[in-house]
Amino acid sequence: MADPAMSVTPYWELVFDADGDPDGRRRDRLLAGVSERGVRDLIVFAHGWNSDRSGATRLYDRFFAPVPRLAPTARVGYVGVLWPAMRFSDEPIPDFPRAVAADPPRRPALDKDTRHALLETFPGRAILVDQIARLLEQQPPEEAELEEFGRLVRTLVEVVAPGPQALFAADTVAEGVPQSEPEMFAGPSAAACEAFAGALAECEASRTQGFRIPNPWDGAHELLRQATYYAMKRRAGTVGERGLGRVVGQLAKAAPGVRVHLVGHSFGARLVSFALRGLPEGVRTVKSVTLLQGAFSHYAFAARLPHDARAGGVLQGQQNRVDGPLVCCHSRHDTALGTMYPLASRMAGDSRSAAEGAVGRMLGAKWGAMGHDGVQAVPGTHTYTLAEALRAKLPASGCVNVDAAAVVRRGGPPAGAHSDILHEELVRLVLAAGHVR
DSSP states (O other), rough: OOTTTTTSSSSEEEETTTTTTBBHHHHHHHHHHHHHHOOSSEEEEEESSSSSHHHHHHHHHHHHHHHHHSSTTTTTEEEEEOOOOOOOTTTTTTTTTTTTSSSOOOOOOOOHHHHHHHHHHSTTTTHHHHHHHHHHHHHHOOOOHHHHHHHHHHHHTTSSSSGGGGGOOOSEEEEEEEEEBBBHHSSHHHHHHHHHHHHHHHHHHHHOOOOOOOOOHHHHHHHHHHHOOOOOHHHHIIIIIIIIIIHHHHHHOTTOOOEEEEEEETEEEHHHHHHTTTTTOOOOEEEEEEEESSSSSSTTTTTBBBBTEEEEEETTGGGGGGEEEEEEETTEEEEEEEIIIIHOBBBBBBBBOOHHHHHHHHHHHOOOOHHOOOSSSTTTTTEEEHHHHHHHHOOEEEEEEEEEETOOOOOOOOTTTOOOOOOHHHHHHHHTTOOOO
């Protein structure tokens, strides 16, 4: 299926709702079209932070564009996964036009684009969004108002979600029980806002060499962002296992000779990883997985956690369902994952203080993300720099960490280089992981 907005062909889209149910017509066009077009290698890309189809397709268009030149004889097909996520408009995306990456708003007020995205992402919650926006605009000094703000945010994102999404929030389990809710939901909201405000001030000071007194309402804005992304994280797992994994299984029946290569950015990396758990038994058509700045726990594939022998990752062993390598790209320049993600992921009952955790190494080690330091606690994981990985013959199976900081390095606070993924070197890595030539 050709798309005039895309630089490559054949291109298909898979569209899923928040519970992982696909658009049947688009799915069926893909299942029939892959064989009709003689596709041998199918690259399936899942976006992360994104507010609309146009933003996702621009990402796919730019990322896929070098493939025909880099693999001129390969019979490649392309799939863009569309699922209901969102991006705050104060997160500029390197290399994207202003229409996609808008100027940052005056923090902590809720700008109209982000407000619209919240309404689209959480339909039927207009009154809640209005109340949240009013508090961010007014910034009342009373601590009770920060607590009320936290209550509204928890209600907006539905910490205990209805339907199947409730099963997909955790990245680790302890003795078969999913991890507890993050402290930002279970503890005092004022303390969470102050911790986020301190982390934001520290990130900005490191960039500007200046210092300003943290504003707890800046932290409240960040609490809203992180709570929203908690809902996106939950959806990503749902769409991956219940949606994409099943479609890949159907594709294996419809076109058994097609080699599938899964690629995901941010929460899209979590989506494609959970798709492995949703594959029907015996399906071996996934030949590579490439995670670009994955926004989920670096222990997700671990059988045991270093700090708790009773606990393990929810995806432990799933890398073995790939008939090839699972490649994890990470960068120390990703502030969203290096600073904000561990703070937002800190579990209720953790003994370390939020203030210490915002900047301490121990919190990052315990609650860190794939995209900041790679897959952790999985024996046999190979480690490369990006340059080394592009020169080497990558392992035929297992987990592979690739330090991509040499190219994934642009972007200011609060996200840092989290979305700086439009680099030909990363496209070459995807092709190398899947032996696409």
